[in-house]
Amino acid sequence: MVKSVAIGIDIGSSTTQCVVSTWDRAAGAVSLLGVGIAESYGVRKGKIVDVEAASKSVIAAVRKAERQSGVRVKSASFAVGGVDMAAMRARGMVAVSRASGEISDHDARRAVDAAQANLEPLSNREILHSIPLLYTVDSNLKTTNPVGMLGSKIECQALFITALQKDVRNIIRCAELAGDVVDDLIASPLAAARAVVPNRSKEVGTLLMDIGASTVSLAVFEEGIPVSLEVLPYGSANIT
Numbered sequence: 001m002v003k004s005v006a007i008g009i010d011i012g013s014s015t016t017q018c019v020v021s022t023w024d025r026a027a028g029a030v031s032l033l034g035v036g037i038a039e040s041y042g043v044r045k046g047k048i049v050d051v052e053a054a055s056k057s058v059i060a061a062v063r064k065a066e067r068q069s070g071v072r073v074k075s076a077s078f079a080v081g082g083v084d085m086a087a088m089r090a091r092g093m094v095a096v097s098r099a100s101g102e103i104s105d106h107d108a109r110r111a112v113d114a115a116q117a118n119l120e121p122l123s124n125r126e127i128l129h130s131i132p133l134l135y136t137v138d139s140n141l142k143t144t145n146p147v148g149m150l151g152s153k154i155e156c157q158a159l160f161i162t163a164l165q166k167d168v169r170n171i172i173r174c175a176e177l178a179g180d181v182v183d184d185l186i187a188s189p190l191a192a193a194r195a196v197v198p199n200r201s202k203e204v205g206t207l208l209m210d211i212g213a214s215t216v217s218l219a220v221f222e223e224g225i226p227v228s229l230e231v232l233p234y235g236s237a238n239i240t
Contacts, residue, residue: 019034082163126165129190136154208221
């Protein structure tokens with residue numbers, strides 16, 4: 001029996017894919033145990049439009065991955081895509097909580113929360129990722145990691161990756177119909193970057209372009225973090 005497996009599912013416009021993997025300590029890398037690919041139904045422009053049809057695609061992909069890996073899939077991390085995904089920026093400022101003026105992890109998180117509170121109303125959207133881009137200590141010193149520094153106030157500029165609530169709920173409902181539990185939801189451009197973009201490239205600055213069947217996902221990285229994200233309503237099916 002394989003322990004500590006990681007399972008990912010991507011419901012795309014053309015295909016639905018399930019990957020079963022584990023960490024190979026000897027090689028110091030991820031080892032693939034099984035891959036399942038099935039034709040997608042009920043998906044347009046990376047968005048689920050028919051939950052029941054999409055769930056059947058998930059079931060088919062999962063069964064193929066299970067047969068190949070010998071692992072029973074009960075839960076997985078799901079990728080979130082679609083043309084309505086958006087990246088939004090905001091700033092927030094808080095006072096340092098410690099009397100000594102030393103900035104803690106808690107202060108850094110509070111600054112991100114303050115930035116989130118300053119976002120425009122998200123009545124129909126859900127935040128998938130909150131990513132601090134830059135901290136400013138006492139309106140002067142700029143850094144990506146303020147923990148341990150001294151100051152009286154800290155400001156954070158953060159990037160928030162959001163998706164429509166209905167799209168997120170459709171993915172969760174699709175997983176439920178397929179008999180799976182959603183462990184995590186990950187923006188598909190970030191998931192793709194984790195798989196194929198080296199850390200060094202993210203540090204010096206790079207653009208990841210993921211050309212799907214009906215969408216193109218773009219993610220820009222600098223200093224090791226994503227600074228911009230966009231999904232275009234065109235894909236390989238539009239190229240003749």
